[in-house]
Amino acid sequence: MTRYIDNKFSDLFNRQKVNQFKIGNSTYKERIKKLEALRNALEFSYKQKIRDAMYADFKKPFLETDLTEIYPVLSEIKFAKSNLKSWLKDQKVGTPLALLGASSYIKYEPKGVCLIISPWNFPINLTFGPLVSAIAAGNTVIIKPSEMTPNASGVMADIVTELFTDDEVALIEGEVEVSEELLKLPFNHIFFTGSPQVGKIVMKAASEHLTSVTLELGGKSPTIIDDSANLETAVKRIIYGKFTNAGQTCIAPDYVLLKADLKAEFTTLFKSKIAEFYSEDVKSSESYSRIVNPKHFGRLVSYIEEAKLNKSDIASGGSYNASDNYIEPTLIFDMPEDSKLMTDEIFGPILPVKTYSNIEETVNYINSKEKPLALYIYSKSKKNIDFIMNNTRAGSGCVNHNLLQFLNHNLPFGGSNNSGIGKAHGFHGFEAFSNRRAMMKQHTLGATDFLLPPYSNFKQKLVDLTLKWF
Numbered sequence: 523m524t525r526y527i528d529n530k531f532s533d534l535f536n537r538q539k540v541n542q543f544k545i546g547n548s549t550y551k552e553r554i555k556k557l558e559a560l561r562n563a564l565e566f567s568y569k570q571k572i573r574d575a576m577y578a579d580f581k582k583p584f585l586e587t588d589l590t591e592i593y594p595v596l597s598e599i600k601f602a603k604s605n606l607k608s609w610l611k612d613q614k615v616g617t618p619l620a621l622l623g624a625s626s627y628i629k630y631e632p633k634g635v636c637l638i639i640s641p642w643n644f645p646i647n648l649t650f651g652p653l654v655s656a657i658a659a660g661n662t663v664i665i666k667p668s669e670m671t672p673n674a675s676g677v678m679a680d681i682v683t684e685l686f687t688d689d690e691v692a693l694i695e696g697e698v699e700v701s702e703e704l705l706k707l708p709f710n711h712i713f714f715t716g717s718p719q720v721g722k723i724v725m726k727a728a729s730e731h732l733t734s735v736t737l738e739l740g741g742k743s744p745t746i747i748d749d750s751a752n753l754e755t756a757v758k759r760i761i762y763g764k765f766t767n768a769g770q771t772c773i774a775p776d777y778v779l780l781k782a783d784l785k786a787e788f789t790t791l792f793k794s795k796i797a798e799f800y801s802e803d804v805k806s807s808e809s810y811s812r813i814v815n816p817k818h819f820g821r822l823v824s825y826i827e828e829a830k831l832n833k834s835d836i837a838s839g840g841s842y843n844a845s846d847n848y849i850e851p852t853l854i855f856d857m858p859e860d861s862k863l864m865t866d867e868i869f870g871p872i873l874p875v876k877t878y879s880n881i882e883e884t885v886n887y888i889n890s891k892e893k894p895l896a897l898y899i900y901s902k903s904k905k906n907i908d909f910i911m912n913n914t915r916a917g918s919g920c921v922n923h924n925l926l927q928f929l930n931h932n933l934p935f936g937g938s939n940n941s942g943i944g945k946a947h948g949f950h951g952f953e954a955f956s957n958r959r960a961m962m963k964q965h966t967l968g969a970t971d972f973l974l975p976p977y978s979n980f981k982q983k984l985v986d987l988t989l990k991w992f
């Protein structure tokens with residue numbers, strides 16, 4: 523650590539730069555072997571250490587750690603293992619007749635030396651997930667995990683040190699200043715996961731070196747419920763999506779837009795499902811996480827206090843306990859539009875619900891805000907589902923459920939504009955860490971050979987024919 527700080531990481535960076543061609547020329551089998559070693563660490567040798575670290579960081583239940591931190595990385599590895607051979611093959615593409623005699627293909631080459639900056643909310647998943655793509659694509663990598671989950675970062679540092687030499691993959695723990703120093707270096711690609719605010723800082727720094735970026739950002743993800751929906755199923759699934767990880771999930775439903783006449787039934791179902799999932803005494807439930815630190819706890823409490831001050835309708839929950847950063851699952855109806863709860867990304871276990879009368883209102887409301895990372899709708903009406911999907915824009919979505927879109931590696935994962943730039947997962951992640959080199963092979967005689975100077979009437983005729991027909 524000190525060794526890196528003293529020379530501002532440039533020594534480490536330069537060693538990776540020197541090593542990049544060796545790593546980039548590694549075979550498919552060699553890359554799979556590395557991914558297998560990572561799989562082995564996560565599934566076996568470090569599994570309990572990861573669970574303990576996540577519990578120490580914010581009391582994340584073991585089962586949730588297995589399901590939302592370890593499993594997504596294992597399945598990313600499995601997917602890469604099944605597909606990497608074909609991803610690495612040169613991709614033949616057609617060639618226009620005007621270029622007769624030539625053949626064309628896309629060669630996927632590694633970007634080179636990459637930086638992964640990851641957040642605290644799913645630290646293992648969102649650090650090692652991109653790492654799998656970076657390794658599959660043949661890059662060297664420097665990782666800067668979040669300072670807010672030091673236990674998770676510590677275990678990841680141990681895993682990386684055990685599996686890799688630091689001229690291939692290095693993990694640097696530390697505060698924001700470490701990220702700031704790293705961002706000064708001329709990386710070939712930066713894969714950042716975090717808030718839109720910090721995403722802008724990363725993009726600005728990247729522009730200094732014209733470094734390409736993947737920005738996996740956040741925002742307010744809406745959930746619409748119309749009057750054709752199966753309300754019980756909708757409430758159950760929304761509660762799962764919202765309160766897993768205590769709401770600290772980028773694609774959690776941020777707020778609900780609810781058909782007004784469903785309010786009473788929604789509230790009753792909400793209370794009964796919370797009790798079913800987490801018991802009548804949620805704070806004693808071993809299935810419910812805590813808020814990551816006092817800073818975020820204070821931010822979320824200020825939302826609840828603002829609701830109390832406004833005399834808003836807190837229909838369920840509203841209690842909290844600073845001694846262990848506990849916030850009760852909380853349901854609040856119709857907060858003022860300018861309240862923090864309705865303007866900021868919530869990233870915690872508070873669910874504001876805004877009621878509507880006509881489905882058109884939901885679209886107008888969503889489109890008055892930044893493009894969300896995810897948009898969900900609970901409905902049996904094809905007309906309503908199509909109307910919502912055709913008249914809004916978002917990074918991803920799910921009809922009649924939430925979060926699940928993250929788990930299908932065939933789907934690109936990422937936002938649009940304010941919620942992100944570029945995509946992750948499966949081939950899309952491999953592509954993010956690859957340069958698509960455009961290649962053409964010209965055979966001994968090609969059509970263009972007939973068009974070289976000196977120009978003549980005959981050549982002009984050939985050009986005329988080309989303009990007309992090819």
Ligand code: NAD
Pocket residue numbers: 639640641642643644648666667668669697698701702705715716717718719720721723738739740741771772773867869895936937942
């Ligand atoms: P954050 O943006 O505060 O921090 C993310 C990373 O950036 C951390 O490693 C941090 O050390 C670093 N960082 C912070 N300030 C920096 C600065 N000034 N310069 C350089 N680096 C800096 O985000 P967070 O609080 O860790 O995570 C929550 C945010 O991440 C939410 O907005 C959430 O929606 C988003 N998120 C997005 C995804 C996704 O896949 N799209 C996944 C998880 C979280």
